[in-house]
Amino acid sequence: MVAAMGILLLLIGYGLGYIFGGSTTSGIAGLVIALVIWAIMNLVAYFQGDSLLLSMSKAIKISPDDHPRLYNVVEEMKIASGLEKIPDVYIIDDPALNAFATGRDPSKASVAITSGLLEKLNRDELEGVIGHEMSHIKNRDVLLMTICSVLLGTIVILAWYGSRALIFSGGGSRRSSKGGGQGQLIIFAVAIILMILAPIMAQLIYFAISRKREYLADASSALYTRYPEGLASALEKLGASTGQLKSANQATAPMYIVNPFRPKGRAATDLTSTHPPLSERVRILRAMAGGASYVDYDKAYQQVHQGGAGVMPAAALAGAGAVGLRAAAPEAAMKEPEPGRVERTREVGDLLWQKSGYKIIDCECGTRLKVPSNIGRATVKCPHCGRTHQI
Amino acid sequence: MAVWAWVIIGIVVVLILWFVFIFNGLVRLRNQVKNAWAQIDVQLKRRHDLIPNLVETVKGYKDFERSTLEAVTKARNVAQQAVGQGVGAQAKAEGELSGALTRLLAVVERYPDLKANQNFLALQEQLTSTENKISFSRQFYNDSVLNYNNKTQMFPSNIVAAMTGFKQGEFFQVEKAEEREVPKVSFEQPKT
Numbered sequence: 224m225v226a227a228m229g230i231l232l233l234l235i236g237y238g239l240g241y242i243f244g245g246s247t248t249s250g251i252a253g254l255v256i257a258l259v260i261w262a263i264m265n266l267v268a269y270f271q272g273d274s275l276l277l278s279m280s281k282a283i284k285i286s287p288d289d290h291p292r293l294y295n296v297v298e299e300m301k302i303a304s305g306l307e308k309i310p311d312v313y314i315i316d317d318p319a320l321n322a323f324a325t326g327r328d329p330s331k332a333s334v335a336i337t338s339g340l341l342e343k344l345n346r347d348e349l350e351g352v353i354g355h356e357m358s359h360i361k362n363r364d365v366l367l368m369t370i371c372s373v374l375l376g377t378i379v380i381l382a383w384y385g386s387r388a389l390i391f392s393g394g395g396s397r398r399s400s401k402g403g404g405q406g407q408l409i410i411f412a413v414a415i416i417l418m419i420l421a422p423i424m425a426q427l428i429y430f431a432i433s434r435k436r437e438y439l440a441d442a443s444s445a446l447y448t449r450y451p452e453g454l455a456s457a458l459e460k461l462g463a464s465t466g467q468l469k470s471a472n473q474a475t476a477p478m479y480i481v482n483p484f485r486p487k488g489r490a491a492t493d494l495t496s497t498h499p500p501l502s503e504r505v506r507i508l509r510a511m512a513g514g515a516s517y518v519d520y521d522k523a524y525q526q527v528h529q530g531g532a533g534v535m536p537a538a539a540l541a542g543a544g545a546v547g548l549r550a551a552a553p554e555a556a557m558k559e560p561e562p563g564r565v566e567r568t569r570e571v572g573d574l575l576w577q578k579s580g581y582k583i584i585d586c587e588c589g590t591r592l593k594v595p596s597n598i599g600r601a602t603v604k605c606p607h608c609g610r611t612h613q614i
Numbered sequence: 615m616a617v618w619a620w621v622i623i624g625i626v627v628v629l630i631l632w633f634v635f636i637f638n639g640l641v642r643l644r645n646q647v648k649n650a651w652a653q654i655d656v657q658l659k660r661r662h663d664l665i666p667n668l669v670e671t672v673k674g675y676k677d678f679e680r681s682t683l684e685a686v687t688k689a690r691n692v693a694q695q696a697v698g699q700g701v702g703a704q705a706k707a708e709g710e711l712s713g714a715l716t717r718l719l720a721v722v723e724r725y726p727d728l729k730a731n732q733n734f735l736a737l738q739e740q741l742t743s744t745e746n747k748i749s750f751s752r753q754f755y756n757d758s759v760l761n762y763n764n765k766t767q768m769f770p771s772n773i774v775a776a777m778t779g780f781k782q783g784e785f786f787q788v789e790k791a792e793e794r795e796v797p798k799v800s801f802e803q804p805k806t
Contacts, residue, residue, distance in 0.1 A: 305758075
C-alpha cells in the first residue's frame with residue numbers, strides 16, 4: 224500500500240512535468256523533481272520527527288525514580304516484546320487521555336503518556352496500553368507512518384500546484400504542441416483527473432494503512448501481556464473521555480493509541496479515520512477466548528465482522544504457535560494492593576510539581592508542602608501546624 | 615554438453631545459497647534464545663538481590679512469622695546455588711522461591727502497619743515488577759525456544775540443522791502446581 228502511494232506520487236510528478244513541458248522528457252523531469260521533494264521531506268521527518276513531536280507535545284522525560292510503576296511497566300513490556308533497548312519514557316501534562324510512541328528505529332524510540340491517562344489506569348490497563356505502543360516501536364510503524372504521511376503531504380502539495388497551474392496557464396502547452404493529436408489529449412485529460420483524485424486516494428490509502436497497524440498493535444499488545452482484557456478495559460476508559468489532546472496534529476495522529484481528533488458519535492465503519500472505532504477494538508479483544516496469539520486475534524476479528532478476511536499480515540500469522548492466556552492476576556497474592564484513583568492522581572501530581580522545579584516536603588502533620596526552587600529562603604514554615612522545615 | 619555443465623553449476627550455486635540462508639536463520643534464532651536466557655538471568659539475579667532487603671524490612675516487625683521468613687531465605691539460597699546448573703534445575707529452584715515469596719506477601723496482609731510502610735511499599739513495587747519481568751522474560755524465552763525448535767525439526771531446515779549440529783533448546787518451565795497454587799492463609803490470630 225505504501226508502494227501504491229509512491230506510484231501515485233510519481234504519476235503526479237510525471238503528469239505535472241508533462242503539462243508544463245508538453246513532452247515525455249519533461250514528464251520525466253517532473254518525476255525526478257517529485258522524487259527529490261519527497262526524499263528531502265522524508266529525511267527531515269526521519270531525523271527530526273521524534274524530537275519535534277516530543278517538544279511540540281511538551282513531553283517531560285522521566286527517570287525510573289520519578290514514577291517507578293510506569294517505568295517498570297515499560298521495562299516489562301520491553302522484555303515481553305524482546306526489544307533490545309528500553310525506550311525513553313515521557314509524560315505529558317495534559318488531562319486528555321492518550322499515549323503515543325515515536326522514534327525512527329527500535330534502538331532510539333520513546334513512549335509518551337499523558338498525565339490524565341496515567342492517573343486513570345491500573346497496572347493491567349497500563350500494561351495493555353504500553354504493550355500497544357511497544358508494538359508500534361517493534362514493528363517500526365513509526366518509520367512506516369512517517370514515510371506514509373510525508374508521501375501523503377507531498378502528493379497533496381503537488382496536486383494542489385498542479386491544479387493551479389492547469390487553471391492559470393490553461394493548457395498553453397497543449398496548443399504549442401499541435402501535431403500531438405489524440406494521444407496527447409487523452410494523456411492531458413488523465414492528468415487532470417489524476418490531479419483531482421490523487422490526494423483523495425492517497426488519503427484513503429493512508430488511513431487504511433494506519434488502521435491496519437492499529438489492529439496489529441492491539442494484537443501484539445494482547446500477545447505480549449497474554450491478557451487482552453487489560454487493553455480492552457483501558458480502551459473503554461479512553462472511549463469514555465471527551466477531552467481532546469491540545470498538542471496533537473493531523474500528521475502525528477496515527478501514533479497515538481486513540482485518534483486524538485475523534486469527534487463524538489463517529490460512524491462505526493469510517494473510511495476517513497486513522498484508527499478503527501474503539502468499540503470495535505474492545506469487542507475484538509474481548510472475543511479472544513482461545514488464546515493470545517495473532518491467530519486468535521485474527522479469528523476474533525473475523526468473528527466480530529461476521530466472517531470475511533482477517534486483518535493480520537500473513538507474515539505475522541505464519542509460524543505463530545498457540546499461546547495461552549493468563550489469568551487476571553498471575554501471582555494472586557503477589558499483586559500489590561493496587562493504588563487507587565486518588566493515590567495515582569497524587570503520585571502523578573507530585574511528579575509534575577517536581578519536574579517543574581518544585582521541591583516536595585512532607586510535614587509531620589500530614590501536610591505536603593510544594594516549595595518553588597527560587598523561594599530564596601533556607602527554611603519554610605508549615606502553614607498548617609507551624610513546624611519549620613529545611614529546604 | 616556446455617549447457618548441461620552450466621545447469622549443474624547453477625543448481626549447485628542455488629543449493630549453496632539456500633544452505634547459507636537456512637544456516638544463518640538458525641544461528642539467528644539460537645542467538646535469540648541465548649539472549650532471552652540472559653534476560654531471565656538478569657531478572658532472577660535482581661530478585662535474589664531484593665530478598666535480603668525485604669527480609670530486613672519485614673524482620674523489624676515484632677512477632678512476624680519466623681517460619682515464613684526462613685522459608686524465603688532458604689529458598690533463595692537454594693536458587694542461588696542452582697545458578698548455572700542447567701535450565702531445568704534452575705527453573706525448579708526459582709519456582710520454589712516464587713512460592714515462598716507469594717506466601718510471605720500473603721502473610722504481610724495481616725500486618726497493616728507494615729503495609730503502610732513507605733519503604734516496604736517501594737520494595738513491594740520492585741518485587742512485583744521483578745516478578746512480572748521474570749515471567750515476561752520467561753515468556754519471551756519460551757517463545758524463542760519454540761521458534762528455534764520448530765526450525766530445527768521442520769523440513770527442510772532440519773536437514774541443515776542435523777548436518778551442522780544444532781541442538782534443541784530447553785523450555786523454562788516452572789512447575790505448574792507450585793506457581794498456580796493459591797497460598798492458604800488463615801486469618802485467625804495465631805494461638806499463643
